[in-house]
Amino acid sequence: MTGSTTYDVRFYRGGQNWPMNPFMFQGAGQVAIEPDFVTVRGCSHRSFRFSKREQHRLRMADIINVRVEGEDVIFDVLGVEQAQVQEREVGFSAGSREAAQRLAAALPTRRTARFEVEYAERNVFHDRIDYWSPSTPVIWCLLVANIGIFFLMWFVRQGHTAFNAQSLLAWGAGKDAVRRSIQLVYWGSNVGRLTLGGQWWRLFTSMFLHGSLLHLAFNMFALWQVGRLVERIFGSLRFCGLYLLAGLAGSLASVLWNPHVNSVGASGAIFGIIGGLLAFIGRQNSGVPPTVVSDLRGSILPFLLFNLSAGFLYPHTDNAAHIGGLAGGWLAGHLLARSLHVPGQSKAQ
Template identity: 65%
Template sequence: MAGLHAFNVRFHLGGRNWPTNPYGLQGDGSVAIEPDFVIIGGRNHSSFRLAKWADHRIRMVDIVNVRTEGPDLRFDVIGVKGNMTVGFTLADSAEARRLAALLPTRQTEEFARAYAEREAFHDRIDYWSPSTPVIWGLLTLNIGIYFLMWLARRGQYGISLQTMPGWGWSSPVDAMIRSYQLAHWGANVGPLTLGGEWWRLVSSMFLHGSLLHIAFNMLALWQVGTLVERIFGSTRFLALYMIAGVCGSLASVLWNPHVNSVGASGAIFGILGGLLAFIRRENSGVPPTIVKELRASTLPFLLFNLTAGFLYPHTDNAAHLGGLVGGFVAGHLLARSLHVPERTAA
């Protein structure tokens, strides 16, 4: 492809975190920069026919809102065929910035406002909470306890009963062994908890019944909790996590007095409840653009998982709802302002 500047890129068809393009291009391709045009080329996978190479010319005057995120580059195209977003991945961040410098710097008013608000939000959480020690501590504690329980099962019952570390499916004998072990290690067993062993409301938050169970919970905790810890601050976030988790355990045992429940999901739902409480407060320091984005991602997640919980018989939805409500209330009580105090000259 001819051009004053040429770049090797990679196109993606879909995915929430991948830059996409409206032309159906996928795989290795190229971008060439000419004085008045950008020419992107790649293999078209939009039909059932064999993929074939296609070039698309975009006028420079129609390109706005160029932005990079690591090696990914995106820009919007406005003009004759309506608005669209074109994105692709380059070799590295430096290459993405080099290409971005060759593209127009024009920004729409809406994009400029949203970009400024995102920058302000990240500056604020960087100022108040540059790191997330509580999240890493919780991940280490949950995974460490699960590993210790697996080692205990191997040592007590022999490898023949534990050929896998509890993937989520197992023999009836192994399932019974793990159920007894969870009760011994502190599961929220209704008769025991209501019989005076209230510490199980806390201990059950750090136990998991299978590898799939802990994998899903820890992934959700990391994805959601990292941002929420930075918004609340580590100490307040830990309080939010514990309050929500206990509320989830309490709701579980009150809803079903014969429950045998474990897992961090009640606390995770509480983190989301706390986030929703935080962003609805006036003068929270979370800009409108970020509030809109957080609501758009949080509410569907909650709706999907609560609906799935009612459909799947082994899901403890009482713990989810209890954690969500507890986290929402605690979020109101623990919330702080993210506004950065003005620095005075010395």
Template identity: 60%
Template structure:
């Protein structure tokens, strides 16, 4: 009998951007592939109890839908009580490909269709917009402005002094904006009040913006960002004429609004599987962040909703078809 293949892997619990597993494994572990079984070993995360080393043996005949994404590996396990999805990371793509070759290549009909549609979608955005220069430019400008404002030693004292400093730098200060300084609708988009504020916004921009830029194209995406940000600033000052608002969150919500408009159009070139995936993830993002805006003080929900609506309308104007000439148009 040939020696089993053993791989070092890393497990994650309930991660949005990493492969999760149903066994509550967390951290380093191992994957052993035998002729008839796959054996997973790691420490099991248990609430209010110490982690415990556990082992799960999976029958090879029950494994279907094996696929990889870079260093991530996923597969489904068909069982009497329903299917389970198992995922983990390995050291590099070569190891992931090796595991893919050793596990069964059986695909369920539903998975085969969904997997093919996701591949078609990525082929299309690779064709039209293989890189994302606009996102990196926007990140650079936002961070540079924040650093320059931080180097300005005035306004490092009380909250009132900090507020006055933001006004000097171009915040959306209601009385000034409504009395002719309309440029504040734009400049306020690139100002942030704290390290936490800019860190959260830039992380959100990077997470959602790269995909949206590749769907719209860089120039159209930049237009979507600016129109959404101005819509958010305008909604903020119209809702509260005494507002003193800063931040890119209105533009970020607008990017999401534009994405919703894009995937809602007929003949967009976004396959049905991807539309379903995106709607589910965007709904959770919007519910969480809008809900949090009503709980946490100093959150400008008017800017968020104004940016979302403005981005949705702009998205209909700026969206394009992702269909590639000569490619399957499904």
């Protein structure tokens, strides 16, 4: 191919931390740049079919909004679908920051006015949280505490509890479920007659207990996904307060709504930090630019609707803890929120 420069790249199917592409490419591929065209070659993966090597030729004149994010190169491609101009996002990893910069420099520099505003606002937001909270130590401590306690319970079996095995077996529980329930109560689960009977510390300890490995995995994944951003927005000390207040609110709602449930889990606190995030971005002069507010709401609200709806359908989900944590986190978020504006930086955004 005369007059072309070829770059080795890697494609991804998309996700929160990976650039996406509309061609369903995944894995190693190439990008060939000619004077008037860009050819992307990769291996497409589709459900219930063998992978297939494909290539797509894009006109240089249709490529806009080129940007570099670390090792990734991302750009939009103009197209016409159903008599309307549509933009498709194409992204891939160039393997290194230097290669990404070289590849991006060979692409058109034209950007739309809307993209310029949104791109600038997202950069301002990241600059602000980098300034105030470059790290997330509390999240790491919470992950270690939850995971460590769960696996410690695997090795330490305690038999003393306010419940007895015969009563649990009478409810139809199996031996494994009996043993697990006894141990959870012994370690501090949120049991109505014990918590309301004066053992209020169970509102706190139940936040760090989980009934199964799957329960732990789901909660820790959600905490990792949302918690890192929320800690950087609130700051580590305020985030710690938000997490604990939201978790206590979820535990209290759970035991008041259904005191007969043996409740455990970090999900009330996790819903609470989401509520705190919604409270933060809804405040005036928060320092979160409008583009980022829209991005966050667009990702948070579907998550909440799906999980709350699923909670009403799945009988073993403690939705009272979720709703209580969400409400408690929203209130705590207003109390603990700060401004992200950096001293000396313009407050126009």
